[in-house]
Amino acid sequence: MTDRVLMKGNEALAEAAIRAGCRHFFGYPITPQTEVSAYMAKRMPKIGGTYLQAESEIAAINMVLGAASAGVRAMTSSSSPGISLKSEGISYIAGSDLPCLIINVMRGGPGLGGIQPSQADYWQATRASGHGDFQNIVFAPSTVQEMVDLTFQAFDLADKYRMPAMMLADGMLGQMMEPVSFPEDYTPIQADKSWATNGHQNKRPHNIVNSLYLQADELEQLVVDRFARYEQVKQNEVLVECENTEDADYIVVAYGATARIAKAAVKAAREKGLKIGCIRPITVWPFPTEEIAAAAEGCKGFLCVEMSMGQMVDDVRLAVNGKVPVSFFGRTGGVIPTPAEVLGEIEKMAGGDR
Structure with missing residues (x-):
């Protein structure tokens, strides 16, 4: 591990994502997560990554879908009302079996609510982060160090199971400062990404990333197979x-x-x-x-x-x-x-x- 350094939760999380191999961030500012976007805006250009402030939360999540389709590690962050706007895109990502990391630094609600900490997005994260039959792996850190550690794990498990991962933090964790350290010898999980739409050079068939299936029996089988994978997550990935x-x-x-x-x-x-x-x-x-x-x-x-x-x-x-x-x-x-x-x-x- 590196020497400990005092960092704000949002910024520590962003740095952890970069060290986990994320080079593509798409977001939109909203309190109390804006420091995640601001940190990425400073760091990504210096390391050859992509930072793009989208025109809306809806655009940002669909940019994540596009980047994840190419097999790269991609991320977005927002706070409660912004996550609601992203919900359609989150469902598309899950329906396309794509890995990514979604950060929710929760604030009070409903509606615009307030900018103080809240945990009132639990149902949304665990039951209704978008339409249809699907789940996200959802991590709930309690310290800034855990925000760092779980970011690495979130990217790995998203890749391993080809599904979205979500970090469910809150305004208190995002804004507090604590000493953290980062792993020095992290190696990303070696997941099969032969499905990625990253150019075939006439050496393999075209890959298609899609969440639209007009035949009911075909869609049912895909959802059943997806839930079989979710059972593996339940058996192997519970943290308590x-x-x-x-x-x-x-x-x-x-x-x-x-x-x-x-x-x-x-x-x-x-x-x-x-x-x-x-x-x-x-x-x-x-x-x-x-x-x-x-x-x-x-x-x-x-x-x-x-x-x-x-x-x-x-x-x-x-x-x-x-x-x-x-x-x-x-x-x-x-x-x-x-x-x-x-x-x-x-x-x-x-x-x-x-």
């Missing part, structure tokens, strides 16, 4: 962090920046003698269903903490499958929950055991 769950009476589940707050509350609860554990999904798709289900066998209840009115809590309840109660605490609209508030909810949940 479990802390103090072995003896926990109650378990807090949180992801991203909110998990940092939740961990502080869990630590304070432990100091008060409460047996509290913490589960942090690092991939929110695929979701760590098995890990949460296993934890439900030995605890009395869960508390899901989010910067939303409650979205991931649905997946927690599905994983728990009614074995124990699942409570929820959230702040929304850009309001960040405090450790004291979360501790209060933990004490309320565990009140009968005191």
Whole structure:
């Protein structure tokens, strides 16, 4: 690893993408992710890459589709309303079985909302990032260093499974500064890209990248095959962090920046003698269903903490499958929950055991 350097989250993520082999970035400015685009605008011309500020988010995602079709590592970034505009193009990319990386530095909503941090795009990222039957691999970092590390992994897994990967960050992570280091010996995964439309020189048949199939049975088979690949992702690529769950009476589940707050509350609860554990999904798709289900066998209840009115809590309840109660605490609209508030909810949940 390189020596540690103090960097803003958005800029660290952009530098990681460059070091992961991304040479084609297409974007459009929107707070709180604009530093990703600004950093790429400075760096890409110096390394022979392509930076293009598109005329709209819709144009940017379709430029990603075009670049990804040629087999290169391509990326776009935006914040919540911009991702909504990209949703049609994301579906085209998934329907064309193309790898790419999409960054969402979430802000408050709905509508234009505000520029403060939020996690209210969870449903969009994991269930409805575009029309039709498809999934994205969705990473949810909780530190600037993890934004760096997961960027490399996102590009690799997108290539490995020929599908879009998404980084689901938020305004707090994008704007905070922390020391980070970058791998010095990274080698991209050697994925088969014989499908790429990168020139055939009369040495092979033409490759066609397409998401339009007018015969229903042909399209059905393609979708079924795609979901078989998604099952491989579920089996092999779940990332989750479990802390103090072995003896926990109650378990807090949180992801991203909110998990940092939740961990502080869990630590304070432990100091008060409460047996509290913490589960942090690092991939929110695929979701760590098995890990949460296993934890439900030995605890009395869960508390899901989010910067939303409650979205991931649905997946927690599905994983728990009614074995124990699942409570929820959230702040929304850009309001960040405090450790004291979360501790209060933990004490309320565990009140009968005191």
